[in-house]
Amino acid sequence: MLATWAKSNTFLMYFYSLRGRLHQTWIVPRFGFQYFLPFAREGINKHIEEAILSADRLGVKVLSLAALNKNEALNGGGTLFVDKHPNLRVRIVHGNTLTAAVILNEIEEDVKEVFLTGATSKLGRAIALYLSTRRVKVLMLTISTERFQKIQKETPAEFQKYLVQVTKYQEAKNCKTWIVGKRITPREQSWAPPGTHYHQFVVPPILPLRRDCTYGDLAAMRLPDDVQGLGYCEYTMERGVVHACHAGGLVHSLEGWTHHEVGPIDVDRIDLVWRAALKHGLKPVSTLKPKKM
Numbered sequence: 001m002l003a004t005w006a007k008s009n010t011f012l013m014y015f016y017s018l019r020g021r022l023h024q025t026w027i028v029p030r031f032g033f034q035y036f037l038p039f040a041r042e043g044i045n046k047h048i049e050e051a052i053l054s055a056d057r058l059g060v061k062v063l064s065l066a067a068l069n070k071n072e073a074l075n076g077g078g079t080l081f082v083d084k085h086p087n088l089r090v091r092i093v094h095g096n097t098l099t100a101a102v103i104l105n106e107i108e109e110d111v112k113e114v115f116l117t118g119a120t121s122k123l124g125r126a127i128a129l130y131l132s133t134r135r136v137k138v139l140m141l142t143i144s145t146e147r148f149q150k151i152q153k154e155t156p157a158e159f160q161k162y163l164v165q166v167t168k169y170q171e172a173k174n175c176k177t178w179i180v181g182k183r184i185t186p187r188e189q190s191w192a193p194p195g196t197h198y199h200q201f202v203v204p205p206i207l208p209l210r211r212d213c214t215y216g217d218l219a220a221m222r223l224p225d226d227v228q229g230l231g232y233c234e235y236t237m238e239r240g241v242v243h244a245c246h247a248g249g250l251v252h253s254l255e256g257w258t259h260h261e262v263g264p265i266d267v268d269r270i271d272l273v274w275r276a277a278l279k280h281g282l283k284p285v286s287t288l289k290p291k292k293m
Contacts, residue, residue, distance in 0.1 A: 004029040010051045016230040018223070021061075021253060026051055028069060035068040045075050052081050056090045063090050064249025067203075070094040072122055078262035093261040095248025100126045100265055101274035102219035102244040103199055105284060107177065113137040115172035115192075118181020120147040123201050126265035127179060129155050132162040139166045139175060180206055189213075217285070219244035224281030247282050248273065254280045 008029035015024040028047045034040045048069055055063045070077050078092045100123055107114070114131060118124045119140035128138045132155045140163060142148050148165040155163065169191040172178065178192055180200040186209050192198075194212040201219060208215040223230070223240050234242045242250075252261060255276050 001031060005034070010047050010054075014232045016223075017228045018226065018250070019254070023250065023253075032068060035071060035074060041074055044069075045080065048075070049081055049084070052085070052088070052090065052092065056085075056088050060090045062093055062249055062253040064093045064095050064246060064252075066095070066243070066245060066249075070096070070245070076263060077122060078260070082260050082262050088260075091252060091258065091260055093249045093252045094122075095243075095245030095252075095261065096123055096126070097261060097265050097269055097273045098221075098248035098251060098277055099123060099201060099219045099244040100130065101270045101277070102221065102284060103127060103179065103201060104130055104270065105274065106199055106216060107131075107136075107179075111136060111177050113139065113175050114177040114179055115139045115141070115166075115175040116179045116181065117141045117184065118202065120144060120151060121181055122265055124179075124181045125151050125154075126267050126270065128163055129267045130270055132159040135159070135162060137162050137164060139164050139172055141166055141169070141172075143167050220285050221247040221277060222283040222285050223247075223250075226281070241285055247277060251277045251280060251282070 010026050010028055013025045013027045015022060017023070028044065028051070030040070030044055030047070035044060048065070052063055065078050068074065075081065077094045077096070082088065082092055104127060114136060116124055116128055116138055119128060119142050124140070128140055128151060131138050140148055142165060145165060152160050152163045166172065169188045173191050174193060176193055176196045178196055178198045180198055180202050182202055184206055189206070189209055192210070192213060196213045197216065198206065198213060199216045200206060203218065205218055206215070220237055220241050220243055223242060227240065230240060233239050234246065248261070251273060
């Protein structure tokens, strides 16, 4: 760890081909905990910036930030690089629009109330706004009334009543659909009623401690059948399955979109990105019945 911290540069780990396009995974030589060390952020961003500029020189069309490289506290979900280099030809993508779409697609159509933790994060905000316009009541767990009200005001006035601030897990004791965006303790899990399903976008995933509840996997999609040269498994997933944000960058490339996907998620594009992913042969891997969007 100390050696990579001191000497290593971003390097190529693996690659695959799809429809005449080469897709590579480049590794930033840092461990997860280092992203949360204030004094390490500048160095990490320097590695990411150098990779972006190298990709731009090589003629890369899309660079997907992935994992903690798109952390809001680190670089504003990629906004830092786009603002600093306004003439980039390579498109910078955080991929979280498709992540939100995958999570929303897992929710059964008859659900009328959900409990959301990590409610004011990038993904939490998008999920809450999307569900509110579908007249689903969202119990948003946050102690910050200011951040809650800021999000609430983003949805049209007729839907604002569907966003409700809660400050304790106990307030979700009758809600059977939990969307977990931050780590929760065994005691916090205990407030969910029997039969609850935990959807999640927290890394690492929460521990499945309740035998009377069910747990979803992290948002992911299966790559199209015509992918070639895939010689690795991503994280703990099976061969051919990638995180939804990875798939989001792939869709950006296949569609030939020319905008950057950085900063806050554009809620109006969630359905568009979902349909584009399905059109190109990516498949949801959830065991739940998918919902049409």
